[in-house]
Amino acid sequence: MKVTALFCRTFNYMLIVSLFLFSALNFGESQPPKKAKNGMVVTVSTPASLVGVQILKDGGNAVDAAVAVGFALAVTYPYAGNIGGGGFMVIHLANGKNTTIDFREKAPLKAFRDMYLDKNGNYIPSLSKEGALAVGVPGSVAGLIYALKKYGTMPLAKVIQPAIDLAKKGWKLDERTAESFSKTLDVFKKYPSSYKIFSKNGVPYKEGEIFKQPDLAWTLEQIKKNGRDGFYKGKVADLLVKQISEFGGIITKEDLLKYKPVERKPVIGTYRGYEIVSMPPPSSGGIALVELLNILENYHFDENDWGSSGYIHDLVEAMKYVYADRTKHLGDEDFYPVPKKGLISKAYAKSIFKKIKDVATPSKDIKAGNPLNYKESTETTHYSIYDKAGNAVSVTTTLNSAFGNKIIVEGAGFLLNNEMDDFSAKPGEPNQFGLLGTEANSIQPEKRMLSSMTPTIVLKNSQPYIIIGSPGGSTIITTVLQVIMNCIDFNMNIQEAIDAPRIHHQWLPDKIFHEKFAIIKDVMENLKKMGYKFADLHSNFRIIGRAEGILIDNSKNLIYGAADPRGGGSAEGY
Numbered sequence: 001m002k003v004t005a006l007f008c009r010t011f012n013y014m015l016i017v018s019l020f021l022f023s024a025l026n027f028g029e030s031q032p033p034k035k036a037k038n039g040m041v042v043t044v045s046t047p048a049s050l051v052g053v054q055i056l057k058d059g060g061n062a063v064d065a066a067v068a069v070g071f072a073l074a075v076t077y078p079y080a081g082n083i084g085g086g087g088f089m090v091i092h093l094a095n096g097k098n099t100t101i102d103f104r105e106k107a108p109l110k111a112f113r114d115m116y117l118d119k120n121g122n123y124i125p126s127l128s129k130e131g132a133l134a135v136g137v138p139g140s141v142a143g144l145i146y147a148l149k150k151y152g153t154m155p156l157a158k159v160i161q162p163a164i165d166l167a168k169k170g171w172k173l174d175e176r177t178a179e180s181f182s183k184t185l186d187v188f189k190k191y192p193s194s195y196k197i198f199s200k201n202g203v204p205y206k207e208g209e210i211f212k213q214p215d216l217a218w219t220l221e222q223i224k225k226n227g228r229d230g231f232y233k234g235k236v237a238d239l240l241v242k243q244i245s246e247f248g249g250i251i252t253k254e255d256l257l258k259y260k261p262v263e264r265k266p267v268i269g270t271y272r273g274y275e276i277v278s279m280p281p282p283s284s285g286g287i288a289l290v291e292l293l294n295i296l297e298n299y300h301f302d303e304n305d306w307g308s309s310g311y312i313h314d315l316v317e318a319m320k321y322v323y324a325d326r327t328k329h330l331g332d333e334d335f336y337p338v339p340k341k342g343l344i345s346k347a348y349a350k351s352i353f354k355k356i357k358d359v360a361t362p363s364k365d366i367k368a369g370n371p372l373n374y375k376e377s378t379e380t381t382h383y384s385i386y387d388k389a390g391n392a393v394s395v396t397t398t399l400n401s402a403f404g405n406k407i408i409v410e411g412a413g414f415l416l417n418n419e420m421d422d423f424s425a426k427p428g429e430p431n432q433f434g435l436l437g438t439e440a441n442s443i444q445p446e447k448r449m450l451s452s453m454t455p456t457i458v459l460k461n462s463q464p465y466i467i468i469g470s471p472g473g474s475t476i477i478t479t480v481l482q483v484i485m486n487c488i489d490f491n492m493n494i495q496e497a498i499d500a501p502r503i504h505h506q507w508l509p510d511k512i513f514h515e516k517f518a519i520i521k522d523v524m525e526n527l528k529k530m531g532y533k534f535a536d537l538h539s540n541f542r543i544i545g546r547a548e549g550i551l552i553d554n555s556k557n558l559i560y561g562a563a564d565p566r567g568g569g570s571a572e573g574y
């Protein structure tokens with residue numbers, strides 16, 4: 001009862017902060033995907049996609065382009081692109097190496113388990129989402145620079161310059177971005193440093209106007225001159241700490257100095273002979289995706305199954321078991337022993353598959369499994385980039401909510417994240433995405449909060465085949481799952497696979513979320529007879545994910561790119 005009420009509250013909050021950002025979807029015949037021979041960059045922001053493809057044309061590799069795009073998105077997509085947040089990068093190098101870079105934010109040194117509870121032990125949801133206490137120690141700058149030094153070929157000065165130019169000279173606001181500023185203006189008003197940037201003395205920006213960010217250009221210049229020290233030390237660090245402490249936050253200079261990205265082994269799985277390379281903890285994305293695919297591999301689907309009640313039933317039941325496991329077993333592996341091998345083992349998935357009945361099993365009867373018994377394993381704002389040498393990069397990065405916690409660091413021109421909300425503030429209390437957590441994802445100093453980000457590379461015959469990822473909080477994992485299955489099981493091209501309407505279930509609340517046209521009337525009637533309940537189409541998750549993907553067809557020597565029509569952006573190839 002209590003949990004249901006809390007879901008309503010958090011989902012209403014989500015609704016308020018995010019509904020306006022999504023324009024109506026149009027699911028008709030898909031446009032053909034963009035086609036190129038040499039390289040492809042797909043992002044949610046056209047100016048950023050153009051920056052990336054120019055780096056490729058100038059001879060940079062996919063990592064150079066990814067770093068340039070990362071900085072450019074901080075300028076052209078302040079909604080989620082960032083230098084004040086964090087993210088994950090999955091890399092497949094042409095020499096066959098797969099690796100990942102974790103630049104997720106960390107809890108500050110002064111953070112503690114019950115920091116969002118009042119003296120009676122009640123959770124205060126606003127504290128983990130708004131204001132300076134919601135901020136995790138940012139990782140993006142350190143992560144991008146690490147990736148560039150280790151796997152790029154170009155100097156930082158070259159790849160960061162386009163972002164500096166865009167911030168200094170400005171760029172033409174598209175309708176979506178201008179609207180997102182004006183619709184958030186009431187919140188920005190609370191923070192003079194943000195109000196100043198996102199409006200012209202209170203007058204909203206309009207589509208077509210040039211948007212300049214001189215303070216952000218200055219910060220990017222500091223990074224250009226001094227590398228990571230330009231952000232984590234010196235004047236930018238001073239401004240960041242000052243801003244946070246003025247709003248009662250706890251991040252110190254020591255937190256900034258101590259921040260380090262971590263290179264981690266990817267989660268590796270297989271699906272119908274394809275190899276899945278994805279992000280390990282502190283993201284739940286890779287493990288949950290592989291666990292889902294392992295369960296679903298036990299079914300056979302053909303093109304007539306897509307959208308049928310049987311197919312949706314199979315997907316949803318698998319999702320319920322996997323999100324139950326996520327709640328119990330997933331957290332930052334540096335702090336908690338995640339039973340990774342079991343969770344991604346085929347035998348464990350088979351044991352779940354065997355439990356799936358022909359009707360809906362209520363979520364209250366589904367509990368997290370015991371993957372520790374299964375040791376066997378196969379060993380195991382998103383942007384996608386592929387270069388002419390065959391390197392693939394898949395990056396998902398975030399400030400968490402739209403514009404993070406909405407606070408611009410005065411004088412430094414960048415937004416702060418509210419990633420601390422991704423921790424489980426108290427068992428049984430959902431976060432803004434309705435996700436629950438337990439000890440595995442409790443707050444501890446320097447721990448990374450659990451993520452759902454799922455930057456993924458699918459390999460076919462050991463070569464990159466699909467590069468994919470998405471934003472969307474808890475719906476990221478199910479979005480990536482459906483795009484991959486649409487390509488592999490239903491033979492869709494990458495644009496069709498991304499455009500196709502999606503469904504989502506996350507165990508609790510026990511409801512199917514779905515996009516318009518995802519479930520037709522007869523199918524819904526069938527599913528209701530099987531025991532399913534549906535979220536109101538106009539409630540939360542009206543739009544499920546915004547995937548940006550690339551599919552490489554080696555038989556034709558062609559690279560196909562597709563941006564999600566649910567967001568702006570473009571695929572740019574050459």
Ligand code: DON
Pocket residue numbers: 398399400401402419422450451452453470471472473474476
């Ligand atoms: O890391 C996570 O799972 C979340 N902070 C992602 C937030 C997100 O995708 C917001 N976008 N709609």
